[in-house]
Amino acid sequence: xxxxxxxxxxxxxxxxxxxxxxxxxxxxxxxxxxxxxxxxxxxxxxxxxxxxxxxxxxxxxxxxxxxxxxxxx
Amino acid sequence: xxxxxxxxxxxxxxxxxxxxxxxxxxxxxxxxxxxxxxxxxxxxxxxxxxxxxxxxxxxxxxxxxxxxxxxxxxxxxxxxxxxxxxxxxxxxxxxxxxxxxxxxxxxxxxxxxxxxxxxxxxxxxxxxxxxxxxxxxxxxxxxxxxxxxxxxxxxxxxxxxxxxxxxxxxxxxxxxxxxxxxxxxxxxxxxxxxxxxxxxxxxxxxxxxxxxxxxxxxxxxxxxxxxxxxxxxxxxxxxxxxxxxxxxxxxxxxxxxxxxxxxxxxxxxxxxxxxxxxxxxxxxxxxxxxxxxxxxxxxxxxxxxxxxxxxxxxxxxxxxxxxxxxxxxxxxxxxxxxxxxxxxxxxxxxxxxxxxxxxxxxxxxxxxxxxxxxxxxxxxxxxxxxxxxxxxxxxxxxxxxxxxxxxxxxxxxxxxxxxxxxxxxxxxxxxxxxxxxxxxxxxxxxxxxxxxxxxxxxxxxxxxxxxxxxxxxxxxxxxxxxxxxxxxxxxxxxxxxxxxxxxxxxxxxxxxxxxxxxxxxxxxxxxxxxxxxxxxxxxxxxxxxxxxxxxxx
Numbered sequence: 001x002x003x004x005x006x007x008x009x010x011x012x013x014x015x016x017x018x019x020x021x022x023x024x025x026x027x028x029x030x031x032x033x034x035x036x037x038x039x040x041x042x043x044x045x046x047x048x049x050x051x052x053x054x055x056x057x058x059x060x061x062x063x064x065x066x067x068x069x070x071x072x073x
Numbered sequence: 074x075x076x077x078x079x080x081x082x083x084x085x086x087x088x089x090x091x092x093x094x095x096x097x098x099x100x101x102x103x104x105x106x107x108x109x110x111x112x113x114x115x116x117x118x119x120x121x122x123x124x125x126x127x128x129x130x131x132x133x134x135x136x137x138x139x140x141x142x143x144x145x146x147x148x149x150x151x152x153x154x155x156x157x158x159x160x161x162x163x164x165x166x167x168x169x170x171x172x173x174x175x176x177x178x179x180x181x182x183x184x185x186x187x188x189x190x191x192x193x194x195x196x197x198x199x200x201x202x203x204x205x206x207x208x209x210x211x212x213x214x215x216x217x218x219x220x221x222x223x224x225x226x227x228x229x230x231x232x233x234x235x236x237x238x239x240x241x242x243x244x245x246x247x248x249x250x251x252x253x254x255x256x257x258x259x260x261x262x263x264x265x266x267x268x269x270x271x272x273x274x275x276x277x278x279x280x281x282x283x284x285x286x287x288x289x290x291x292x293x294x295x296x297x298x299x300x301x302x303x304x305x306x307x308x309x310x311x312x313x314x315x316x317x318x319x320x321x322x323x324x325x326x327x328x329x330x331x332x333x334x335x336x337x338x339x340x341x342x343x344x345x346x347x348x349x350x351x352x353x354x355x356x357x358x359x360x361x362x363x364x365x366x367x368x369x370x371x372x373x374x375x376x377x378x379x380x381x382x383x384x385x386x387x388x389x390x391x392x393x394x395x396x397x398x399x400x401x402x403x404x405x406x407x408x409x410x411x412x413x414x415x416x417x418x419x420x421x422x423x424x425x426x427x428x429x430x431x432x433x434x435x436x437x438x439x440x441x442x443x444x445x446x447x448x449x450x451x452x453x454x455x456x457x458x459x460x461x462x463x464x465x466x467x468x469x470x471x472x473x474x475x476x477x478x479x480x481x482x483x484x485x486x487x488x489x490x491x492x493x494x495x496x497x498x499x500x501x502x503x504x505x506x507x508x509x510x511x512x513x514x515x516x517x518x519x520x521x522x523x524x525x526x527x528x529x530x531x532x533x534x535x536x537x538x539x540x541x542x543x544x545x546x547x548x549x550x551x552x553x554x555x556x557x558x559x560x561x562x563x564x565x566x567x568x569x570x571x572x573x574x575x576x577x578x579x580x581x582x583x584x585x586x587x588x589x590x591x592x593x594x595x596x597x598x599x600x601x602x603x604x605x606x607x608x609x610x611x612x613x614x615x616x617x618x619x620x621x622x623x624x625x626x
Contacts, residue, residue, distance in 0.1 A: 008104050011122060011257045014097060018258060019265065021089050022412060029082040029408030042406045044273050050408045057265055 010071050016064025023057025026050050077402055079225065083411025090415045091239060093258060094422070098243025098251040108451045111248035111458055112434045113180060113339045120345040122253065124352035127336035129256035132263060133424020136364060137417060138216050142393030144368020145375070145384075147552065148292025148306035149625065150314075151368065152361050156295075157319040160354050160618040162327035164611045166337070167351040170328050173505050174338055175346040176594075177587050182331040182501075183439040189504045189588045190580075191512040192443060197519060198497060199439035202331060203432055205493045207465055210428035211472030216394070217421035218473070220414065223385065223398045233470055236418070240426045241466045244433070245459045252423075252430040253336065259423035260356075266416025267363045270397070273404040274370035284366070287373045295625045302544075302553065309553035313544065317556025321563040325494035329501050332431040347607040354614045358621065364397070371396035425469065433461040488530055491559035496522020496566035503570055506590045508582065514574030522566025529558045 030050025079087075105111050118126075144151045179185050183202065187195035214233045221232040243251045278284050285293045291306045298304040299311035309317075327333060327350065337349035374382035375396075382403065385395035401413035437458045442449050449457070500519045503510045532538045533554055544557045586592050603609050 008101070011254050014093065014254065015258060015261050018089070018093050019261065022086050022265075022415075025082050025085050025089070026408040026412060029080075033407065043277055043403050045406055047273075049269060049273070049404075050406055053265075053269060053409065060265075 010068050012064050013068040013071065016061045016066070016068060019057045019061025020065055021061075023054050023059075023061050025054075027054030027058060030054050077225065077410065079411065079414075080407040082408040083414070086408070086411035086415050087418070090262070090419060094243055094251075094255045095239065097254050097258070098246040101247035101251045101254065105247040105250060108454045108458070110250060111455050112437065114248070114250040114253055116339050117341050118253070118339055118345070120340060120348035120352055122257065123336050123340040123345065123349040125260050125356070126253040126256040127333055127349050128353040128356050129260045129263075129423055130333050130336055130427035131424075132260065132360070133213050133216075133420050133427070136360060137263070137267075137420045138219065138394040138397055139212075140364040141368040141371065141397040142395075143552075144365045145372050145393045145396055146306065147550070148288060148372075149294060149365065149369070150292075150298075150305050150307040150309075152295060152365055152625065153314050153318055155357055155361050155365075156618050156621055157314065158323040159327060159357050160614060161319065162323040163350040163354040163357065164614055165324065166328045166334070167347045167349065167354075167607050168611050170501075170505060171337060171347045171350070172343065173588060173590075173593060174334065175340075175343050179338070180438050181435050182329055182334055183435055185588070186500070186504070186515070187439075187443070189585070190515040194500075194512060194516045194519060195439055196443060197516065198500075199435050199443075201493045201497075201523060202435055203440065205489050206332065206428045206432045206435075207468045208472050208475075208489055210425050210432070210465070210469035211474075212476050213421045213425035213428070214469060214473035215476040217418060217425075219394060220398050220417050220421070223395055225414075233473055236422055237425070237466045237470050240422055240429065241463055244426055244429055244462045248458060248462075249335070249339065249430045249434070252426045253339075255419075255426060256336075256423045259419040262412075262416045262419040263363065266412045266419075267367075267397075267401075269409070270400050270404055270413070271362055271366040271370075274367055274400060277404075278370055278373055284369050284373065288369055292369070292372065295622060297626055307552050308550040309544070309556055313553050313556040313560075317558075317560045321495045321498060321559040322490055322556065324502075325496075325498035325559065325563070326490055329497045330490075330494055331435060332427055335431055335434065344601070344607065348610065351607050351610045351614055355617070358614075358618060367397055367400050371400060425466075429462055429465045429469070432465045433458045436461040436465070488555055491555050491562060492523055492526045492530065495526060495559035495562045499563045499566035500570060503567065503574075504589070508585055508589045508591060509574060509579050510570060511574040511577040511579045513577040514570045514572070517573050518566045518568075518570025521569040522562045525565045526558055526562035529561060533558075 027050065030048055033050060034048055104115070109115060140151055140154065174182075174185060177185060177188055179188065181199075183195045183199040186198050214237060217236050218227075218229045218232040221227040222229055243255065275281055275284060278287065289306075291298055291304060294305070296311065299309075299314060302308045302310050302313075333350075337346045340346035340349050371382070371384070374380040375384055382399065384399065385392040398417065401410060401417075405413045437454055441457055441461075442454065446453070496519055499522060500515050503518075504515060529538075529543055533540050533543065540554050543561060544553045582592055587594075
């Protein structure tokens with residue numbers, strides 16, 4: 001197949017993929033820390049920022065990824 | 074400070090970032106077939122892609138560590154860099170200057186100088202830009218090494234070489250396209266990675282009102298303390314802010330610096346090119362939330378003995394630039410701390426990539442091809458662009474060590490911009506809007522402007538003259554001297570250019586079509602409703618920045 005026929009994925013596709021990947025790592029880490037009871041001694045640790053910020057990143061990443069998975073530049 | 078021990082999730086996030094940028098570079102390589110793809114990203118980008126890349130090219134070490142550190146030193150006054158010191162210039166570029174850049178189909182800003190004036194003015198600017206870009210690129214490496222040493226205790230030299238090698242790898246693969254893609258990746262990483270620092274900091278201090286209540290008056294206002302230099306943290310009057318920063322430095326940087334203008338020049342059409350800086354201006358207005366709010370929080374915490382927050386010391390002096398990394402360490406648990414570090418790394422690496430991709434274009438087209446190989450083939454130019462990328466990275470590593478000798482990153486940046494960009498803005502302004510400006514006037518004016526700026530810098534640095542002589546004030550900071558030096562450099566360039574132009578031969582009008590106001594077809598917005606035009610968004614942007622300035626008066 002010639003490269004001419006290969007369409008370039010838009011940057012938003014990669015942004016979505018990256019936010020999904022990183023958000024998943026952060027959320028899973030948050031879940032582990034929540035249930036393991038490890039005291040990680042950061043200010044506002046009791047708010048469990050990993051849990052909700054990881055979720056925000058996954059939702060944003062999913063939107064970017066699924067809206068652009070079939071798109072091309 | 075004891076270095077932070079990263080956990081597995083933190084390493085996974087950092088590794089994910091490196092995989093993405095290298096993977097994107099490799100993915101885009103197949104779409105990088107000729108010099109147009111390598112140097113101009115195929116000229117197929119939408120206003121959103123170009124706009125975010127335009128902003129992100131500027132969102133490197135300067136914005137993150139430097140500006141947070143400067144907020145600690147100078148207070149809220151630093152917001153002038155984002156509002157009066159950026160927005161009007163970005164809007165002016167989109168509304169008035171972009172048609173000349175885009176319509177002439179040039180490949181670089183020095184390329185415009187060649188068409189409007191002559192080869193010698195182009196080469197003079199290209200060499201100055203190349204030197205400036207590599208110096209600034211060194212800052213990114215310096216800042217990155219600082220973060221890695223602060224957080225991870227990594228060796229300074231190894232940190233710089235590893236990051237430089239990564240940037241070199243993905244830029245040599247696919248040029249400007251990969252630089253722009255990774256700049257957009259960086260934009261999202263910075264917002265997702267640093268947003269929580271400001272939010273959690275505000276929560277700790279007790280709310281936004283409490284943040285402003287706990288910093289001195291000199292640190293919490295934009296204009297009400299500008300009447301007398303001694304009343305504000307930066308020791309600069311409104312005259313210095315308006316003339317030096319708001320007019321000369323800001324317009325000099327945002328309208329002539331090829332690093333940012335290049336992103337607009339590779340948009341898919343004129344309308345997208347004009348929208349590029351205007352769209353970016355809205356995001357630029359919001360950046361203070363990421364850097365100034367944390368800077369004020371760091372100020373409050375560092376003055377509260379019960380907080381346990383202390384800035385790093387470098388050779389007995391306070392290291393202001395350590396504030397943001399220390400706040401990330403304070404608030405972010407395992408996982409998030411990896412994201413915070415990655416956001417900072419992305420800012421530095423993309424900033425360096427932006428500088429190097431601008432450098433390789435100017436070197437290849439405006440110095441190498443112009444002076445040494447006019448008939449170079451497309452393949453040869455691409456090869457030269459890749460070689461220039463590697464050479465540029467190597468030189469920027471060397472300059473990183475020089476950057477360490479300055480008390481803060483931002484002072485160093487502004488010193489360089491006042492040497493190169495400030496006088497260039499006078500040349501471009503006259504070149505685009507006054508048709509009788511001559512090639513000789515432009516060349517000697519530019520040379521006089523740059524020379525006087527460097528001379529003033531050296532004269533103050535070595536105490537040949539007092540700082541107050543150029544700042545017109547008995548008290549002045551290094552930053553005030555930068556603002557005023559930029560103003561004098563601009564004025565000298567402006568006056569010499571006009572003076573010599575009155576005595577020398579101008580170019581005939583037919584050679585200036587498309588390059589000068591009055592000889593260029595106006596950018597028609599036929600069939601586009603007003604609310605979709607660049608002018609409409611420019612108006613919104615200006616209204617928003619005026620409102621912000623009044624609110625924080």
